[in-house]
Amino acid sequence: MLKLIGVETFYGKIKALHGISLKVLEGQLVCILGANGAGKSTILKSITGLVKPEYGTIHFKGRRIDQMDSEDIVKLSIGHVPEWRRIFSELTVYENLLMGGFLLKDDDLIHERMEEAFQHFPILKKRKTQQAGNMSGGEQQMLAISRALMLKPKLLLLDEPSLGLSPLLVQDIFATIKELHESGVTILMVEQNVNQALKIADYGYVLTTGKIFLSGTYKDLLEEEKVREQYLGEGKYNRRAKVWSG
Amino acid sequence: MNSLITDLAQEIFSGIALGSIYALIALGFILIFKATEVVNFAQGELMMVGAYVNFFIIQGIMGDLHVPTGWMFLMGLVGSILFAIVFGWFLDLVINRPLRDESVFSIIMATISMAIMLRALVSMIAGSESLVPQSPFGGAYFNLGGVIISVLDLTIIIGAIVLVSAFYYFFNKTRWGIAMQATSEDPIAAQLMGVPVKRVYALVWIFAAIVAAISGVLLSPRASLIDTNMGFLGLKAFPAAVLGGFGSIPGAIVGGIILGVIETVSMGTLSFHFHWVKEINDIIVWIVLIAVLMIRPTGILGTEEIKKV
Numbered sequence: 123m124l125k126l127i128g129v130e131t132f133y134g135k136i137k138a139l140h141g142i143s144l145k146v147l148e149g150q151l152v153c154i155l156g157a158n159g160a161g162k163s164t165i166l167k168s169i170t171g172l173v174k175p176e177y178g179t180i181h182f183k184g185r186r187i188d189q190m191d192s193e194d195i196v197k198l199s200i201g202h203v204p205e206w207r208r209i210f211s212e213l214t215v216y217e218n219l220l221m222g223g224f225l226l227k228d229d230d231l232i233h234e235r236m237e238e239a240f241q242h243f244p245i246l247k248k249r250k251t252q253q254a255g256n257m258s259g260g261e262q263q264m265l266a267i268s269r270a271l272m273l274k275p276k277l278l279l280l281d282e283p284s285l286g287l288s289p290l291l292v293q294d295i296f297a298t299i300k301e302l303h304e305s306g307v308t309i310l311m312v313e314q315n316v317n318q319a320l321k322i323a324d325y326g327y328v329l330t331t332g333k334i335f336l337s338g339t340y341k342d343l344l345e346e347e348k349v350r351e352q353y354l355g356e357g358k359y360n361r362r363a364k365v366w367s368g
Numbered sequence: 369m370n371s372l373i374t375d376l377a378q379e380i381f382s383g384i385a386l387g388s389i390y391a392l393i394a395l396g397f398i399l400i401f402k403a404t405e406v407v408n409f410a411q412g413e414l415m416m417v418g419a420y421v422n423f424f425i426i427q428g429i430m431g432d433l434h435v436p437t438g439w440m441f442l443m444g445l446v447g448s449i450l451f452a453i454v455f456g457w458f459l460d461l462v463i464n465r466p467l468r469d470e471s472v473f474s475i476i477m478a479t480i481s482m483a484i485m486l487r488a489l490v491s492m493i494a495g496s497e498s499l500v501p502q503s504p505f506g507g508a509y510f511n512l513g514g515v516i517i518s519v520l521d522l523t524i525i526i527g528a529i530v531l532v533s534a535f536y537y538f539f540n541k542t543r544w545g546i547a548m549q550a551t552s553e554d555p556i557a558a559q560l561m562g563v564p565v566k567r568v569y570a571l572v573w574i575f576a577a578i579v580a581a582i583s584g585v586l587l588s589p590r591a592s593l594i595d596t597n598m599g600f601l602g603l604k605a606f607p608a609a610v611l612g613g614f615g616s617i618p619g620a621i622v623g624g625i626i627l628g629v630i631e632t633v634s635m636g637t638l639s640f641h642f643h644w645v646k647e648i649n650d651i652i653v654w655i656v657l658i659a660v661l662m663i664r665p666t667g668i669l670g671t672e673e674i675k676k677v
Contacts, residue, residue, distance in 0.1 A: 172556060196562040208557040210550045220543065221550045225562040273562070 123148045123308055124169070124277060129178035129188070131161075131168050138164045140332040141178065146277070146310050151303040153319045154312045156329030162312040163205050165329075166279045169310075170202045171195045182277070197225060201275030205282050205312075207266035211255025215246055218254050218265055222272030232272070239268035242298070260291035267298065278302070280311040284318065296322060320344065372637070374514040379636040380629050385521035385590070387628020388528035392583035393605035394612065394620040395532055396576040402539070402615050403548045403572040404464065406475045410483040411580055412602015417455065417486060418581025419588040419598065420494055422448040423501050441504035448581040456577030460570040468569075483599060491596045503589035524586045528621060531579060536617045548572060607657045613670020622668055627653055 124146040131139040138161045146152045154162050167173045169180055171192040180188040187195050196202075210218050219239060223232040240247035243264040249257060254265055263283060270278060283299065284292040292315060300322045303309050313319035320326055320340045328336040328343065336346055393411055400408045408414075425447040426436050436444070463478045508519040539545040551558040551568045559565050587601070588594045608627045612619025630653060639646040648655070660668065 170560060172559070192559040193562050193564050196560060202560045204557060204560060208554050210553050210557065212553050213546065213549060217546050217550075220546060221558070221561045221563065224543065224547060269561070 123150075123183060124310065125181045126165070126169070127179050127181075129165070129168055129175045129180060131164050131173050131175045133164075133173070138332055139168065139175070142329075142332070142334060143178075144327055144334065144337070146308060149306065149308055150324045151299075151309045151311065151322060153323035153326045154310070154329055155314075155316050155319065155326055157314070159331075160329040161332040162329055163281050164332075166202060166204075166281050166310070166312060169195075169279060170200060196273070199273065199276040200279065201270035201273060201277070202279040203266045203270045203281060203283065206285060207262050209254045209262050209265050209269065211253065213254060214251050215249045215254050215257075215265055216251060218269050219246075219272060222269035225273060235272050235274070239271065243268060259286050260288070260294065263287060263291075263295055264298075267295075267302075271302075275307070277308045277310065280309060282312055282314060284313065284315045292318060376633065376637055377515045379632045381515060381517060382521060383629030383632035384625050385518075385524050385628070386632060387608070387625035388525045388621070389583050389587045389590070389601075389624070390605040390608040390628055391528050391532060391621040391624025392579055392586070393602055394609035394624050395535060395617065396579045396583075397602075397606060397609045398615060398617060398620050399535065399579065400572055400576045401609075402617075403552045404475075404569060405472050405552060406464070406479065407606075408479045408576060409476065409602070410459075410479045410486060410599075411576065412599035412605070413483040413486040414452070414455070414459075414577050414580035415584040415587065415602065416594075416596060416599040417490060418448045418452055418577075418584030419501075419594045420490055420499075420584075421451045421581070422585045423499055423588065423594055424494075426501070436502055436504050438504050445582070445585050448585055449578055452577040452581035453574050456574035457570055459577065460573035464569050464573060465566065483602075487596045487599060494596075496596065498593055498595040500592055501588045501594055503592075520590055524590065527582065527586055528624070531582065532617060532621045535575070535579075539617060544568075544571070604653070607653055611657050611660055611667055613667030616667065616669040616671070619667055619669035626656075626668075630656055 126142055126144050129139055129142045130137060142161075142165055144152075144154075144165075154165060156162050164173065168175045168188070169182075171187070171190055175188050178188070179186055182195075182198055182200065185198065187198065210221060213221070216236075219236050220232065223235055226232050226235070240250075245261055246265060246268060249261065254262065257265065267280075267283070280299065283295050287295060296318050299309065299311065303322065311319065311323070320343060323340060325339055326337065326343050327334050336343065338346070393415055396411045396414065397408060400406055400411075422444040426440050426444040429440055429443060430436055459482070463475060463482060467475045467478055503520045505519040505523070509516050510519075511517075537545075539548065547558065547563045548568055548571070550561070551563060551565055555565050558568075584598075587598070591598070604627075605624065608623040609620060610623070611626060612621070612623025634645055634652045635649055639649060645652070664670075
C-alpha cells in the first residue's frame with residue numbers, strides 16, 4: 123500500500139533521513155520505533171509532503187506522491203495525526219471536527235461521521251461546544267484522532283499518540299488504536315512507548331539517527347537483544363544490577 | 369442648554385458616520401491579521417486605490433453631468449469591488465506568497481513599502497492634484513428634532529454595520545471562515561485536513577481589498593476630496609482596531625465608532641467649552657486608547673490568545 127525507497131530528507135543542510143526504505147501492506151499496523159531525534163516524525167512528514175524528500179521515492183497505492191502538495195496527498199486518503207496533536211485550540215471541538223471533514227462536500231455526511239466520532243469518544247460529545255484548547259491531553263488526543271478519521275482515510279499516520287499522556291490514558295489510546303486497526307484501517311505509527319506499541323503492531327522498524335537499523339515482527343524484535351537493551355529497560359545496567367544483588 | 373444637546377447629538381451622529389469608516393478600515397486590518405498574523409500597513413492605501421478607481425469609473429460614465437445618479441454610483445461601487453478582487457489577489461501573489469516562509473515581520477515591512485509604492489504609483493497615474501468627488505445623494509438630509517441626518521452618513525453607517533456583520537457571520541459560521549481561523553492558528557495542521565492554505569490566504573487578501581475599496585467609495589463623497597494622502601487615514605483606523613480588540617471583528621465597529629465619536633465631540637463641543645481640549649485634539653484618541661489598554665490589555669472585545677502546545 124505504502125512504499126518508501128531510499129528516502130533522504132534534509133532540514134536545510136542537515137540530513138535527517140539517510141535512505142529510508144520501508145513498506146506498509148494493506149490492513150497492517152506498522153510501527154516505527156526510535157529515540158528522540160532519530161527521524162521518526164520526519165518519515166511521516168515526508169509521506170504527507172510537509173517536508174519534501176530530496177532523494178528517493180514514495181509510492182502510495184502505486185502512485186508516486188513524494189513531490190505532491192500536502193493537500194493533494196490528503197485527498198488520496200492519507201490521514202496524519204501530527205506530533206503533539208496540533209488540534210485547533212481556539213476552535214471548539216465541533217469546529218475542529220468540521221475542519222477534519224473540510225474536504226467532504228456533503229453536510230449530512232459530515233454530521234454522520236461526527237456522530238460516529240461521538241459514539242467512539244462520548245466525552246467529545248459532552249465537550250462539543252467547548253474550546254478545544256481547554257481540554258485535557260487525553261481528550262485532545264481523542265479529538266486529534268477523530269479529526270483525522272473524519273475523512274475515513276485508507277492509511278492513518280499516527281505521530282506519538284502517547285506523548286504527554288498519563289499511563290492510564292496511554293492504555294486507552296492504544297486500545298483505541300487497536301480497535302481502529304481491527305476495523306480495517308491501515309496504520310503507520312511512530313512511538314517511543316516501545317512496549318505498548320510492539321504489542322499491537324504487526325511489524326516494526328527501529329530507527330537510529332535517520333537509518334533503519336532493525337526490522338521485524340513483534341517476536342523478532344523482542345528477541346533482538348539490542349532492542350531489549352535500548353528500549354525495554356533490560357539492558358546491561360539491569361543485568362549488572364542482578365549481579366550486584368547476588 | 370437645548371442647543372448644547374442638539375450640537376452634541378449632531379456631533380455624535382457624524383462621529384458615528386466617521387467611525388463607521390474607521391471601522392471598515394479596521395475590519396480590513398483585522399481580517400488579514402486574523403488569518404495570517406500580519407498587520408497590513410497598506411490597508412489605508414488599498415482604500416485610496418478603491419476611491420480613485422471608483423472616481424474614474426463614475427467620471428467615465430458620467431460625461432457632462434456634475435452629480436452622479438444612483439446607478440452610476442452603484443456601477444462605480446461594483447467596478448471598484450471587481451478591481452479590488454483582482455488587486456487583492458495580486459497583492460497576495462507579490463507580498464504574501466513569496467514571503468510566506470519568512471518571519472511575519474518581513475511581510476509587515478513589505479506592506480509598508482507597498483503602501484509607499486502605491487502612493488507614488490497613483491500620483492503618477494492620476495496626477496498629484498486632489499480630485500473632488502460628488503455625493504450621489506447630493507446634499508440630501510432629513511431633520512430629526514434639530515439634528516441633521518445626512519442620507520450619505522446614514523448609508524455609510526448602515527453599510528459598515530452590514531459589512532461587519534456579514535464578515536462576522538462568515539468567519540464564525542461558514543466552513544471557509546472556520547478554515548481561515550484554523551489556518552491562522554496552525555497552517556500545517558490545516559494543510560493536513562486538506563484545507564487549501566494558499567487559496568485561503570489569497571481569499572483573505574481579496575476580502576481585505578474589497579472592504580478597503582468599499583470604505584474608500586463611501587469616504588470620498590463624505591470628505592469631498594480624494595488625494596494620494598488619504599491612505600494615512602489607515603493609521604487613524606489602526607487604533608480603532610486595537611481599541612476594539614485586535615482580532616475581534618465586532619471589535620472593529622465598536623472601536624471605530626468610539627474613536628469617531630471622541631474625535632468629533634472633542635473637536636466640536638469640548639474644544640468650544642474647554643480651550644485646553646483644542647490643544648490635545650490630535651492626541652486625544654491615543655490618550656483614550658492607552659487608558660483602555662491599561663484597564664483591558666486585550667481591547668474592549670478582544671480575547672486573550674491561548675498559546676499552548
